[in-house]
Amino acid sequence: MILFKDVTKRFPGGYEAIRGLDMSVDKGEMVFVTGHSGAGKSTLLRLIACIERPTSGQVIINGQNTSRVGRSRIPAYRRQIGMVFQDHKLLYDRPVFDNVALPLIIAGFGHREAGRRVRAALDQVGLLKKEKQRPETLSTGEQQRVGIARAIVSRPRLLIADEPTGNLDPDLSFEVMRIFRRFNEVGVTVLIASHDLSLIDRLGCRQIPLENGRLQVPKEDTAVDDYIADADTISGPEKWL
Amino acid sequence: MAVTRNAEATKAAKKTGPVTAWLTRHASTAVGSLGRLVRQPAASLMTILVIAITLALPASLHLVIKNAEVISGGWEGALDFSLYLKPGTSLKQAQALANIIGKRADIESVRLITADDALREFKAASGFGDALDHLTSNPLPHTLLVRPSSRSTDGSISLLREELGNLPETDVVQIDTEWVQRFHAILDILQRAGVMAAALLGIAVIVIIGNTIRLDIQNRREEIEVTKLIGASNAFIRRPFLYSGLWYGLGGGLLALALVSYGLSALEVPVGRLAGLYGNSYQLISLSLKESASIPAIGMFLGLAGSWTAATRHMRRIEPR
Structure with missing residues (x-):
């Protein structure tokens, strides 16, 4: 589903956020990108969402090379990916329902079908009763769940999330992660950038540890086996191509 | 998966009929844009008033020339x-x-x-x-x-x-009758000057609306970024702004029509008195139905042109950060 081949992202000014990164995520996997802030997690997600383009190397998402997605095709490309942001990026001038319906309206769904899907999505994140409220009347955790509902309402096969629990307390964080887990269980590939290691350990998913834009080299011997196991999946992209 | 989803959307559209779905989408955008203008009545009215005055000027000049032509037409036989x-x-x-x-x-x-x-x-x-x-x-x-x-x-x-x-x-x-000919020559010059003034004022309307839309786009920058992130095309994001321009133009055109009609009715009595002094009973000619309809239509066209230029220019610059 996601394949990075020797990807480097250099920003104007020379700062390299990602350096020669190779990694892959299989269809149906739920994977965490971890690392300190500045390790390149956000840039990695932005490369997937085509917000940034790699300086060199290839980013291939579901068989599409993002370098070959032209400017005019970016909207259609982004519609295949559900995106969740740390700051939710909701539109505060309209109710929850309209926020969640936005991707469907963009895609041209009729009102009835859109309404049905929006309610299904809100039901999945447990906010069905709050559809008429404005986002600012909701708690941060609820706002994040609105963001998740919006990301999954058009039933994408890939869901990416940048620090989705960054502003949440541990209980709410775990609740949000369980929602992601449920989508993963029905076949959605999920990639989450997070630095909340204790939470990730509780979920027991594969991790892609980043350090200074590269895959982190494990320091302890015990972790080497895991790393090799990861490297195996990395070297086997033909599995999903 | 893009294909699957588009197919789903098409299926959904087919249930209601693609034309109906398209119309519904446009209608809701149009109503949404109108609602946005209504929610800021003072600012919207100012813009509409400026447009109305700009449109009313060439329209009244046209009326003056038209009336002068009719009056002097009576002298032509002399x-x-x-x-x-x-x-x-x-x-x-x-x-x-x-x-x-x-x-x-x-x-x-x-x-x-x-x-x-x-x-x-x-x-x-x-x-x-x-x-x-x-x-x-x-x-x-x-x-x-x-x-x-x-x-x-x-x-x-x-x-x-x-x-x-x-x-x-x-x-x-x-x-x-030499002076009648001179008068006609003057009218001819006035008419040409009127066409030029109308063209300039038309450009002014485009600029006014373009500038209003530009500010609107800046104010909604964050919203545009978010919608782009979710996968909205430039056309989708531009649409509500185009409708705003259309509404501004229509509002300005209708108000211009009202201003011209009010001006005419205010002049009716003094003109009647003047005509009476000449032993005449001249009635001012007002705008024909076609002309009346063309003022809001021109307003809408100019509004669309202004918002289109502004939206297309500024939309490209806004990319998600």
Whole structure:
């Protein structure tokens, strides 16, 4: 589903956020990108969402090379990916329902079908009763769940999330992660950038540890086996191509 | 998966019919844009008022010219000219000449104004009555007022003038309608100037609306970024702004129409009084139905043009960060 081949992202000014990164995520996997802030997690997600383009190397998402997605095709490309942001990026001038319906309206769904899907999505994140409220009347955790509902309402096969629990307390964080887990269980590939290691350990998913834009080299011997196991999946992209 | 999803969307659209879905989408965008304008009534009204004034100016100029043309059109038939006879010509000679000319086929009528009549009239009208009493002789000549037949053309009239001007008794031929022609020339210039002014003001409307939309886009920058992140195309994001421009143009056009109509009704009484002074009952011509409809239509077109330029230019610059 996601394949990075020797990807480097250099920003104007020379700062390299990602350096020669190779990694892959299989269809149906739920994977965490971890690392300190500045390790390149956000840039990695932005490369997937085509917000940034790699300086060199290839980013291939579901068989599409993002370098070959032209400017005019970016909207259609982004519609295949559900995106969740740390700051939710909701539109505060309209109710929850309209926020969640936005991707469907963009895609041209009729009102009835859109309404049905929006309610299904809100039901999945447990906010069905709050559809008429404005986002600012909701708690941060609820706002994040609105963001998740919006990301999954058009039933994408890939869901990416940048620090989705960054502003949440541990209980709410775990609740949000369980929602992601449920989508993963029905076949959605999920990639989450997070630095909340204790939470990730509780979920027991594969991790892609980043350090200074590269895959982190494990320091302890015990972790080497895991790393090799990861490297195996990395070297086997033909599995999903 | 893009294919699957598009197929799903198409399926969903098919349930209601693609045209209906398209119409619904546009209708809801149009209503949404209108709602946005209504929610900021002061700002919207200011913009609409500026547009209305800008549109009303060329429209009223057009009306002024139109009315002037109709009024002067009544004078066009006045092709009369005066034949001033040489000072030595006797009254008998003048009467004989009037009879001869009056019988010509290309002449409708000839009226003789004798020197005495003319002096009497001048005395009465000029206010120099007492001074003129001291004159020993009448300095005025006999005059023939010639009205060519209504079948005359411009060419035949100038030939006629030449012919009568060459008569031995004639001193001077004076064309009374020259000022009508000058007036028409002035109207023509005004009309051209009006077209130029209308074009400039039209550009002004485009700029006004473009600038309003530009500010609107800046204020909604965050929203545009988010929608782009979710996968909205430029066309989708541009649409509500285009409708805003359309509404501004329509509002401005309708208000301009109201301003012009109000101006007309305010002028009706004084114009009637003036016409009465000329023993006339002139009624101001207002805009025809077609013209009335074209003002809001032009407003909408200009609104669309303005918002299109602004939206297309600024939309590209806003990319998610």
